[in-house]
Amino acid sequence: MSNPEQKHIPEGYMEDQSGRLVPIEKIKQIDLTRHDLVNALVNKAREAQELLAKFKVDALQEIQSFIDLSAMEYDIPLGGKKGNVTLTAYDGRYRIQRQIAESLVFDERLQVAKELIDKCIHRWAEGSADEIKALVDHAFQVDKEGKISTGRVLGLRRLDIKDDEWLKAMEAIADSIQVTGSKTYIRVYERVGQSENWKPISLDIAAL
Structure with a gap:
């Protein structure tokens, strides 16, 4: 060739x-x-x-x-969220998964969310404010490429905080999310014996 x-x-x-x-x-x-x-x-x-x-x-x-x-x-x-689907053979020996992973970025509204969160922390001032501030600072840290981790930022939305200003910040985070693309994966699995464990049938040369 x-x-x-x-x-x-x-x-x-x-x-x-x-x-x-x-x-x-x-x-x-x-x-x-x-x-x-x-x-x-x-x-x-x-x-x-x-x-x-x-x-x-x-x-x-x-x-x-x-x-x-x-x-x-x-x-x-x-198919579940975002088009993911799992198909299992009748005898339960094999399983095929179609997984669609989206690439997410944040627009300028993320900065608005950060400012609202900072206001919350300054207003609370006492109690667990220091711990939450450390968590927020970690969430908004950038990596070597200057990008913010979507996982860390979205993790803030799982905190059970009822404060109105905090909830407004979480809404700003949700609104700031932009989908820039997606990748579709095919994953193939084989059941380990009669257990509930599955081992991948690797299509990655490094894993063979």
């Missing part, structure tokens, strides 16, 4: 890593053997990648077709 972006190399020459043309007769045999091995394995890897890509497309189409069939026959749509 050739690389369409590979430039033309004159017959009897190979290009080294610096882009220089080197006569093949001047290259050590071990270097030629290594070159052939790497290219052969890369070609096999590309073929495996294409097979996995085709499997994902086919699996998603077949899962959606089954969901449509079930909805039409029983008038009960399958």
